Amino acid sequence: xxxxxxxxxxxxxxxxxxxxxxxxxxxxxxxxxxxxxxxxxxxxxxxxxxxxxxxxxxxxxxxxxxxxxxxxxxxxxxxxxxxxxxxxxxxxxxxxxxxxxxxxxxxxxxxxxxxxxxxxxxxxxxxxxxxxxxxxxxxxxxxxxxxxxxxxxxxxxxxxxxxxxxxxxxxxxxxxxxxxxxxxxxxxxxxxxxxxxxxxxxxxxxxxxxxxxxxxxxxxxxxxxxxxxxxxxxxxxxxxxxxxxxxxxxxxxxxxxxxxxxxxxxxxxx
Amino acid sequence: xxxxxxxxxxxxxxxxxxxxxxxxxxxxxxxxxxxxxxxxxxxxxxxxxxxxxxxxxxxxxxxxxxxxxxxxxxxxxxxxxxxxxxxxxxxxxxxxxxxxxxxxxxxxxxxxxxxxxxxxxxxxxxxxxxxxxxxxxxxxxxxxxxxxxxxxxxxxxxxxxxxxxxxxxxxxxxxxxxxxxxxxxxxxxxxxxxxxxxxxxxxxxxxxxxxxxxxxxxxxxxxxxxxxxxxxxxxxxxxxxxxxxxxxxxxxxxxxxxxxxxxxxxxxxxxxxxxxxxxxxxxxxxxxxxxxxxxxxxxxxxxxxxxxxxxxxxxxxxxxxxxxxxxxxxxxxxxxxxxxxxxxxxxxxxxxxxxxxxxxxxxxxxxxxxxxxxxxxxxxxxxxxxxxxxxxxxxx
Numbered sequence: 036x037x038x039x040x041x042x043x044x045x046x047x048x049x050x051x052x053x054x055x056x057x058x059x060x061x062x063x064x065x066x067x068x069x070x071x072x073x074x075x076x077x078x079x080x081x082x083x084x085x086x087x088x089x090x091x092x093x094x095x096x097x098x099x100x101x102x103x104x105x106x107x108x109x110x111x112x113x114x115x116x117x118x119x120x121x122x123x124x125x126x127x128x129x130x131x132x133x134x135x136x137x138x139x140x141x142x143x144x145x146x147x148x149x150x151x152x153x154x155x156x157x158x159x160x161x162x163x164x165x166x167x168x169x170x171x172x173x174x175x176x177x178x179x180x181x182x183x184x185x186x187x188x189x190x191x192x193x194x195x196x197x198x199x200x201x202x203x204x205x206x207x208x209x210x211x212x213x214x215x216x217x218x219x220x221x222x223x224x225x226x227x228x229x230x231x232x233x234x235x236x237x238x239x240x241x242x243x244x245x246x247x248x249x250x251x252x253x254x255x256x257x258x259x260x261x262x263x264x265x266x267x268x269x270x271x272x273x274x275x276x277x278x279x280x281x282x283x284x285x286x287x288x289x290x291x292x293x294x295x296x297x298x299x300x301x302x303x304x305x
Numbered sequence: 306x307x308x309x310x311x312x313x314x315x316x317x318x319x320x321x322x323x324x325x326x327x328x329x330x331x332x333x334x335x336x337x338x339x340x341x342x343x344x345x346x347x348x349x350x351x352x353x354x355x356x357x358x359x360x361x362x363x364x365x366x367x368x369x370x371x372x373x374x375x376x377x378x379x380x381x382x383x384x385x386x387x388x389x390x391x392x393x394x395x396x397x398x399x400x401x402x403x404x405x406x407x408x409x410x411x412x413x414x415x416x417x418x419x420x421x422x423x424x425x426x427x428x429x430x431x432x433x434x435x436x437x438x439x440x441x442x443x444x445x446x447x448x449x450x451x452x453x454x455x456x457x458x459x460x461x462x463x464x465x466x467x468x469x470x471x472x473x474x475x476x477x478x479x480x481x482x483x484x485x486x487x488x489x490x491x492x493x494x495x496x497x498x499x500x501x502x503x504x505x506x507x508x509x510x511x512x513x514x515x516x517x518x519x520x521x522x523x524x525x526x527x528x529x530x531x532x533x534x535x536x537x538x539x540x541x542x543x544x545x546x547x548x549x550x551x552x553x554x555x556x557x558x559x560x561x562x563x564x565x566x567x568x569x570x571x572x573x574x575x576x577x578x579x580x581x582x583x584x585x586x587x588x589x590x591x592x593x594x595x596x597x598x599x600x601x602x603x604x605x606x607x608x609x610x611x612x613x614x615x616x617x618x619x620x621x622x623x624x625x626x627x628x629x630x631x632x633x634x635x636x637x638x639x640x641x642x643x644x645x646x647x648x649x650x651x652x653x654x655x656x657x658x659x660x661x662x663x664x665x666x667x668x669x670x671x672x673x674x675x676x677x678x679x680x681x682x683x684x685x686x687x688x689x690x691x692x693x694x695x696x697x698x699x700x701x
Contacts, residue, residue: 066696108525111695134527144517148322149315160311161526189322205522 055119056213056244057084057107062116064102076102078268079116084244084261086212089235091259092248093292099268100248101140104215107246108138120213134162137206139231140217144198147191151182151201154190155208162209176204196227203234214238216247220254232258252289262288264295271295308528312536320506320544329505330548334498338555339562341494345487346559346569353569357381357436359401361392366407369420371447375405375440396425402433405440419451487556487570492657493632494552495585496650499593500624502548503541503600504617510537511604512613520698530692534601538685542597549589577661584660584670591677592653596624598684605691605698627651634658646672649680 064077077099084090092100105111107120109129118125121135145154155176159169177183180200185193190201206214216235220228235258238245249255255262256276264272264279272279272295276288283291320326360381362372367385376383384401386392392404403426410419424440426433453463514520523533560571603620607613631654634640640655652673659665691697 105521105699110521110524110699130527130529133525136525138522138525140518142518143522144519146315146319146519148319153315153318157311157315158522158526161308161523161528163527 054086055083056086056122057082057090057118057120057246059083059103059107059118060116062103062106062118063114064099064106064111065114076268077106080265080268080270081116082263082270082273084213084246086244087239087242088260089239089245089247089258091255091262092246092265093250093252093255093259093262094248094265095250095296098250098265100265101217102268103265104138104217104246104248107132108136108215109133134209135211135213137209137211137214138217139202139206139215139219141199141219141221141223142217143202145190145193145201145205148189150187150189151193151197151204152186154201155204158205159208164209172208172210176208180204195223196230199223199227199230203231207238211243213244214246216245218248218250220249220251228254252287252292256288264292266296271297308532309535309539312528312533313539316510316537316540317543320540323506323509325505326544330498330502330544331551334494334502334548334551335555335558338494338552339559341490342487342556342559342570345490349569352435354380357402357432359384360436361386361395361401361404363387363389363392363404363406366405366422369407369422371420371422371440371443372405372407375436375443378443379436379439381436393425396427402426402430403436403440488658488661489632489635491552491556491661492654493628495549495589495657496592496628496631496654497625498552499545499549499589500596500600500621502545502551503597504621506544507541507600507604508607508610508613508617510541510601512607513604513610515698516609524698531689534685534688534692538594538597538601538688541601542593545593545597545600546589549593578663580665581660581663584665585657587670588653588656588660588673588677591674591681592650594681595649595677595684598681598688601688602684602691605688624650628654631655631658641666647676649676652676 059080059082061079061081062077063075063079066074066076068074080099080103082090092103094100102111106113107118107125109125109132112126120132123131123135125132145151146157149157152173155173156169159165159172164172177186180203182197182200182204185197190198193201214235216231219231219235223231232254235245235247239258239260247255247258259276262272262274262276262279263270272282272291274282279295280286280288280291283294285291285294357379358381360372360376360379361384364385364387366372367383372383375381384395386395386401386404389404389406392401392406395401396404403424406423406425408421410421412419422440422444424437426437428434449466452466456463456465511520514523524530599620600617603616604613607616627648627650631651634645634651634655635658639645640659645655646652646669652669656665656670656673659669
């Protein structure tokens with residue numbers, strides 16, 4: 036019940052199911068590498084994600100998932116194509132896009148010399164929360180994620196699980212309608228992974244638009260309503276988990292993924 | 306503005322919780338200057354009142370009034386040696402620092418008998434050199450007295466012994482700290498710590514945030530990148546400024562420490578006028594802004610903390626060289642040269658030195674401030690540009 040509260044009112048879910056909270060059209064990103072020359076990290080990717088659903092990005096390391104999420108969160112500027120988040124173009128108005136998203140990944144750390152409370156106050160302030168509004172959102176986050184026991188402890192002194200709970204609180208403090216999770220369980224133990232996955236399921240229940248990037252098939256099968264397979268920067272398949280299996284003519288998502296990613300036995304990818 | 310203040314408060318809070326900042330930026334300069342000044346004070350005292358231990362005198366010379374005066378003046382024990390050869394042997398064995406050989410000398414027409422005094426010592430022994438110089442000064446004085454007595458005896462004016470008189474009058478306008486011998490060292494230390502104060506923390510500010518992944522979280526929030534830069538820049542500038550002023554705190558501590566050094570180092574006390582304080586502050590604030598911009602640019606450019614430390618070490622030489630040179634500017638007339646007024650770091654050192662000496666040149670101060678403000682703005686612009694270049698900001 037409390038988990039539902041922190042994830043906000045179901046205003047996002049009230050949008051029509053077909054409302055496209057995240058949309059890309061032929062989105063591409065190229066980098067210049069002094070050794071390799073031009074590297075095309077993402078090539079003509081078109082996706083749509085909807086409120087109340089979890090959109091999975093399935094791909095191996097280096098497939099282009101993080102680059103795609105970085106473009107959607109305005110950290111990287113697309114080389115070509117378009118992207119909209121919450122109806123706002125990521126290039127035209129990046130500030131408004133950033134105000135409507137939450138981003139969580141295991142590679143994003145907390146400030147070690149700030150306490151959990153100070154981290155939340157800091158990020159709340161960055162998102163324009165102050166005074167009573169900040170206090171209310173913080174109280175809700177603290178209670179829901181059981182942060183009270185270590186709230187005034189420096190983040191450097193927290194356990195991995197405690198840090199992860201503070202990170203979640205930071206991500207949803209401003210009640211964003213769109214949530215990006217970039218391999219959020221990488222490196223976590225089974226208990227902490229479970230907490231994250233439960234949280235993502237709660238976000239879906241509360242009408243958030245969730246984009247979840249992973250290379251772990253079991254997580255994708257459990258969480259994702261829609262899955263897109265991305266490999267070497269290009270889309271290789273899309274649909275529900277069942278649809279992907281059927282597209283590839285395989286019985287498991289893992290096998291379907293490997294087929295779509297042109298995997299050849301012997302460890303060499305085409 | 307509100308978000309800049311928000312970032313600034315968070316950065317400052319984090320910095321003040323970092324032991325590296327407390328020890329490196331604040332305690333470091335205080336301890337270093339206390340150590341340096343204590344050393345400086347003891348050396349100064351040692352030069353003015355050398356402790357020579359024993360002076361050797363070849364038998365017969367120990368009764369000379371000059372030798373007795375010297376042994377009293379140098380607080381040295383007289384070691385009488387039977388022969389010159391034996392004395393030189395003791396000198397080589399370091400049993401005595403200096404050996405005097407006094408032989409009577411007949412001077413025709415003189416009222417009294419003269420003496421020929423030879424000092425034997427190792428020129429590489431500083432203390433012996435000082436003792437020899439003291440002996441030479443005492444002999445000159447003695448000669449003057451003897452000549453005056455001879456002139457008087459001949460019915461002539463004793464002033465004839467010194468037809469040309471030479472006097473030194475101190476016309477220094479500086480009082481207090483400015484009158485101290487450490488005035489050439491202080492600008493150097495103030496400037497060095499304005500740079501090194503930020504050294505300990507700057508790699509954490511951007512390169513460290515890249516490495517830990519916190520920068521991406523910040524970039525994803527609605528704050529504008531220029532606001533992030535300003536927040537970090539102001540926090541870093543405050544640490545650099547406080548670090549620089551910490552050297553003055555060190556001076557103050559030495560001034561009040563009951564170790565008898567204050568009188569040697571600051572014969573005129575350590576008070577400073579409001580004018581020099583304002584001039585030093587006016588020089589220091591834009592200089593600190595320039596240093597903070599430079600440090601932040603390095604941190605923003607580096608991929609990670611290790612790379613940042615490497616760049617910082619290289620750049621620190623660019624700061625150290627003019628700062629070291631500035632210590633010796635008082636021996637030349639370069640302080641007045643126009644090019645020095647435009648030379649970054651060197652100009653600040655000259656202005657701080659002039660302010661301490663109460664000889665502030667308004668034009669030099671204005672040029673120095675303008676140069677530092679311009680450099681600070683250029684550095685800030687570079688950092689803001691870097692914060693908009695994803696290939697610099699997102700690379701790890």
